Amino acid sequence: xxxxxxxxxxxxxxxxxxxxxxxxxxxxxxxxxxxxxxxxxxxxxxxxxxxxxxxxxxxxxxxxxxxxxxxxxxxxxxxxxxxxxxxxxxxxxxxxxxxxxxxxxxxxxxxxxxxxxxxxxxxxxxxxxxxxxxxxxxxxxxxxxxxxxxxxxxxxxxxxxxxxxxxxxxxxxxxxxxxxxxxxxxxxxxxxxxxxxxxxxxxxxxxxxxxxxxxxxxxxxxxxxxxxxxxxxxxxxxxxxxxxxxxxxxxxxxxxxxxxxxxxxxxxxxxxxxxxxxxxxxxxxxxxxxxxxxxxxxxxxxxxxxxxxxxxxxxxxxxxxxxxxxxxxxxxxxxxxxxxxxxxxxxxx
Amino acid sequence: xxxxxxxxxxxxxxxxxxxxxxxxxxxxxxxxxxxxxxxxxxxxxxxxxxxxxxxxxxxxxxxxxxxxxxxxxxxxxxxxxxxxxxxxxxxxxxxxxxxxxxxxxxxxxxxxxxxxxxxxxxxxxxxxxxxxxxxxxxxxxxxxxxxxxxxxxxxxxxxxxxxxxxxxxxxxxxxxxxxxxxxxxxxxxxxxxxxxxxxxxxxxxxxxxxxxxxxxxxxxxxxxxxxxxxxxxxxxxxxxxxxxxxxxxxxxxxxxxxxxxxxxxxxxxxxxxxxxxxxxxxxxxxxxxxxxxxxxxxxxxxxxxxxxxxxxxxxxxxxxxxxxxxxxxxxxxxxxxxxxxxxxxxxxxxxxxxxxxxxxxxxxx
Numbered sequence: 001x002x003x004x005x006x007x008x009x010x011x012x013x014x015x016x017x018x019x020x021x022x023x024x025x026x027x028x029x030x031x032x033x034x035x036x037x038x039x040x041x042x043x044x045x046x047x048x049x050x051x052x053x054x055x056x057x058x059x060x061x062x063x064x065x066x067x068x069x070x071x072x073x074x075x076x077x078x079x080x081x082x083x084x085x086x087x088x089x090x091x092x093x094x095x096x097x098x099x100x101x102x103x104x105x106x107x108x109x110x111x112x113x114x115x116x117x118x119x120x121x122x123x124x125x126x127x128x129x130x131x132x133x134x135x136x137x138x139x140x141x142x143x144x145x146x147x148x149x150x151x152x153x154x155x156x157x158x159x160x161x162x163x164x165x166x167x168x169x170x171x172x173x174x175x176x177x178x179x180x181x182x183x184x185x186x187x188x189x190x191x192x193x194x195x196x197x198x199x200x201x202x203x204x205x206x207x208x209x210x211x212x213x214x215x216x217x218x219x220x221x222x223x224x225x226x227x228x229x230x231x232x233x234x235x236x237x238x239x240x241x242x243x244x245x246x247x248x249x250x251x252x253x254x255x256x257x258x259x260x261x262x263x264x265x266x267x268x269x270x271x272x273x274x275x276x277x278x279x280x281x282x283x284x285x286x287x288x289x290x291x292x293x294x295x296x297x298x299x300x301x302x303x304x305x306x307x308x309x310x311x312x313x314x315x316x317x318x319x320x321x322x323x324x325x326x327x328x329x330x331x332x333x334x335x336x337x338x339x340x341x342x343x344x345x346x347x348x349x
Numbered sequence: 350x351x352x353x354x355x356x357x358x359x360x361x362x363x364x365x366x367x368x369x370x371x372x373x374x375x376x377x378x379x380x381x382x383x384x385x386x387x388x389x390x391x392x393x394x395x396x397x398x399x400x401x402x403x404x405x406x407x408x409x410x411x412x413x414x415x416x417x418x419x420x421x422x423x424x425x426x427x428x429x430x431x432x433x434x435x436x437x438x439x440x441x442x443x444x445x446x447x448x449x450x451x452x453x454x455x456x457x458x459x460x461x462x463x464x465x466x467x468x469x470x471x472x473x474x475x476x477x478x479x480x481x482x483x484x485x486x487x488x489x490x491x492x493x494x495x496x497x498x499x500x501x502x503x504x505x506x507x508x509x510x511x512x513x514x515x516x517x518x519x520x521x522x523x524x525x526x527x528x529x530x531x532x533x534x535x536x537x538x539x540x541x542x543x544x545x546x547x548x549x550x551x552x553x554x555x556x557x558x559x560x561x562x563x564x565x566x567x568x569x570x571x572x573x574x575x576x577x578x579x580x581x582x583x584x585x586x587x588x589x590x591x592x593x594x595x596x597x598x599x600x601x602x603x604x605x606x607x608x609x610x611x612x613x614x615x616x617x618x619x620x621x622x623x624x625x626x627x628x629x630x631x632x633x634x635x636x637x638x639x640x641x642x643x644x645x646x647x648x649x650x651x652x653x654x655x656x657x658x659x660x661x662x663x664x665x666x667x668x669x670x671x672x673x674x675x676x677x678x679x680x681x682x683x684x685x686x687x688x689x690x691x692x693x694x695x696x697x698x699x700x701x702x703x704x705x706x707x708x709x710x711x712x713x714x
Contacts, residue, residue, distance in 0.1 A: 014669055014670040014672060014673050015670055015672050015673070015674060015675050015676075016670040016672075017670070017672070017676075031668075031670070032670045032671050032672055033667075033668040033669055033670045033671065034668065034671070035668055108665055108667045108668045109667050110666065110667035110668070110669055110670075111667065113667070113669070113670055114675075116675075127702075127705055127706065130702055130706075131706045134702075134703075134706070145695060145696070145699045146698075146699060146702065147695050147698075155691070158684070160684065160687060160688075160691070180687060181687075181690070181691070181694075182690075182691055182694040182695070182698075336692070336695065338672075338676050339676070339677065339678045339688055339692055340677070340692050340695070340696070341677045341678070341689075341692060342675035342677055344692065344693075344696040345675060347696075347700070348696070348699060348700070348703065
């Protein structure tokens with residue numbers, strides 16, 4: 001077991017560390033009690049008294065909220081990696097706070113334990129966003145810190161030196177250059193060619209090619225999660241869409257491939273930019289340690305396609321995939337929480 | 350005083366009179382009735398099976414029922430009538446200038462109105478009935494008192510309630526006291542299995558009397574008892590039995606038997622008084638036991654509700670962390686120095702963020 005960094009901070013209670021990945025699509029937690037949970041980042045509140053009586057709950061989360069969204073004031077509080085600040089900003093802030101509370105509750109903390117949490121937040125998050133996240137978390141934990149999402153992925157895998165982390169989320173793709181120190185703004189790039197972009201492209205292409213087909217964004221998202229692939233020889237994707245109420249099969253193999261590939265060129269461009277501005281002596285090393293994480297890394301063949309594009313545009317490269325894309329960020333945040341000296345936690349209480 | 354009574358006696362308008370006020374008003378009304386010779390009727394009203402109703406549906410429904418019935422009686426009576434509430438949740442209505450027949454009409458109207466009342470309890474309609482005992486002051490030469498009329502009305506109420514309730518029983522003063530006298534006589538006879546040997550039976554050799562045990566020895570006369578009383582008693586016995594001067598033994602025996610009979614009568618009275626007191630205490634004990642039972646039942650229900658609420662909230666005891674203490678970087682980590690620096694930078698960034706959010710607080714740094 002690790003050595004104590006400060007004997008005087010020993011507590012009678014146990015200490016529960018939480019690593020939280022607050023994502024646009026999914027929010028995940030890894031805890032030092034062995035619990036790992038993930039929930040879709042959806043929050044719903046019953047629209048009226050009737051819905052409240054029917055649902056027997058004041059607030060619903062995740063897939064349950066998505067399934068019953070017709071009876072709910074439905075929120076997806078995060079967009080492009082940050083809390084939405086549109087016309088419903090207040091409500092989105094509340095929904096995000098409730099979501100954080102829910103994911104902490106799902107970590108099943110004991111009442112007699114101290115809870116220290118590290119939350120992976122996008123580097124681009126505004127002060128208001130970070131304040132909202134901290135405020136929401138403080139209601140449930142004893143001490144909380146924020147850290148950059150791609151950094152937490154790299155830290156979790158002990159790849160702190162000469163590594164290019166690509167965290168493909170739903171709202172954003174974050175690229176972070178690790179070179180043995182804390183990454184600064186110049187080491188990080190973010191674009192919005194991520195999961196939601198694939199959904200939009202897929203919807204647009206299906207609508208163009210099969211205008212008679214009826215579908216929703218949720219249906220498209222489910223198709224993507226099941227069939228996403230960028231390989232030339234990918235399996236056929238035949239799905240049923242209702243046409244005037246009748247389920248009708250459609251072959252959308254090419255459409256799925258095209259939509260999934262739509263995020264590759266911007267990603268390669270960003271990789272090229274980060275590599276091109278890196279110390280020339282270490283550029284090859286960086287190119288050969290590209291770490292692919294996040295939910296988007298589950299697109300089949302994406303690592304190979306990236307390598308192919310890097311070979312064409314950058315003269316080569318090697319892409320690794322994290323073993324647990326859903327929990328990569330949360331695991332890294334948990335490791336940071338665990339390694340953080342006690343006095344730091346105390347000072348931020 | 351129950352919450353129901355408290356709520357009735359409070360407030361303005363035509364609120365009910367308190368028991369003390371009712372007694373005061375009653376005396377005033379008696380004086381007036383006596384002076385002017387007008388009739389006056391007292392109705393004593395109680396809700397049938399009120400205790401069971403409270404046990405089943407709780408005190409809220411009980412108070413609601415009593416309040417509704419009080420309101421109904423008030424609206425059915427005249428403004429000059431006096432309505433009060435006794436301490437045992439019975440209503441007392443005093444209606445001056447009302448003959449016995451008129452009281453019957455009023456009582457039946459109240460009975461019908463109460464039968465039509467419906468109370469909601471647990472989503473189900475509940476109906477109640479009442480019993481009414483009535484008494485009036487037109488009973489010839491008797492000198493009435495509030496307690497007397499109340500006792501007569503209580504007698505009528507008891508008959509009405511014991512007959513199944515939902516009825517009105519009007520008791521005549523003379524009939525009531527005659528019945529009570531006969532009842533007391535029967536009770537006295539029950540208490541006296543060893544009947545005194547009447548003089549006539551002694552003389553006539555009655556077989557029943559022969560089988561009876563010998564009379565108990567007479568107690569010695571009290572020292573304080575005046576000798577004059579004994580002499581008067583002897584004279585009276587001589588006069589009644591026609592005893593001559595030579596029949597002193599017979600006189601002494603009869604005198605002893607008379608004294609013994611008087612003592613037995615006094616003992617009987619004492620026992621009746623004690624019995625009444627005991628039954629009153631027993632009634633109070635029964636009420637308290639019922640209340641305890643109800644509270645125990647209520648406590649059990651509350652505990653069950655709490656357990657159910659606790660289960661419904663899905664209170665999770667949680668899963669214990671692997672760590673009892675704050676950990677920190679391991680000295681065995683080959684990248685300890687690098688990670689130490691990274692941790693420091695993350696901390697500094699968060700400290701800076703805290704300062705930006707709350708400028709006045711330095712984050713404890």
